[in-house]
Amino acid sequence: MSAQNEAEFEQLPLYAHKFLAGMPIHSIDRLELPGGRSGMTILEIKEKAGFKTAKLEAGRVTRFLFWLRGEIGRLFGWDDAPELVSSVSYLSRIDEDQRRRSLVTPGEREGISRVLYCFENEFLAEIINRTVHCFWLMTATPAPSGYVLYTAVYVQRLNWFTPVYMTLVGPMLKWIVYPALQKGMLAQWKNSETSNGQQSIAAAS
Numbered sequence: 473m474s475a476q477n478e479a480e481f482e483q484l485p486l487y488a489h490k491f492l493a494g495m496p497i498h499s500i501d502r503l504e505l506p507g508g509r510s511g512m513t514i515l516e517i518k519e520k521a522g523f524k525t526a527k528l529e530a531g532r533v534t535r536f537l538f539w540l541r542g543e544i545g546r547l548f549g550w551d552d553a554p555e556l557v558s559s560v561s562y563l564s565r566i567d568e569d570q571r572r573r574s575l576v577t578p579g580e581r582e583g584i585s586r587v588l589y590c591f592e593n594e595f596l597a598e599i600i601n602r603t604v605h606c607f608w609l610m611t612a613t614p615a616p617s618g619y620v621l622y623t624a625v626y627v628q629r630l631n632w633f634t635p636v637y638m639t640l641v642g643p644m645l646k647w648i649v650y651p652a653l654q655k656g657m658l659a660q661w662k663n664s665e666t667s668n669g670q671q672s673i674a675a676a677s
Contacts, residue, residue, distance in 0.1 A: 477502045495626040506618040507665045514595045522660030534652040550602045603637040605630045
């Protein structure tokens with residue numbers, strides 16, 4: 473997590489700064505996305521980049537690591553923790569006005585995550601299991617060449633095992649998983665831009 477990325481992120485007018493105040497930030501990634509139409513919402517940007525969809529190509533190593541983590545989680549019973557979800561989830565902190573504003577229904581499942589809110593320019597979800605209580609946020613700002621996408625991950629200590637777990641998986645996330653996801657999103661974004669350009673040419677001809 474570079475100091476520049478962190479400084480830029482902290483200057484953004486995000487509700488998450490208040491909602492997650494005091495929460496340790498594990499990582500902040502910055503990705504430049506060329507093109508895209510003006511006025512896109514974060515949900516449109518997220519979907520165009522293929523994040524959390526079958527379109528996103530994260531690479532064989534990253535897919536293997538996700539598979540391995542899933543198998544280990546099933547073996548030790550890490551991921552089936554409904555009692556933790558009901559007791560520690562931040563979903564109850566979303567008020568009625570924020571629920572109405574959200575473009576995605578709070579509490580909706582997205583893979584292993586639960587959406588907390590999705591405003592016009594801010595998407596926040598949480599992951600709860602027996603190892604960590606993790607939040608991930610996406611937001612974007614317009615840039616001269618398109619958009620700059622920020623992805624931030626917050627990790628709240630859940631129990632004694634949380635720091636041990638993060639020490640073990642942290643290097644893999646930093647050096648393999650996060651870069652692979654960034655690369656996959658950029659590739660999917662560019663593919664979508666190319667497809668849109670070809671459709672526009674075909675429509676005009």
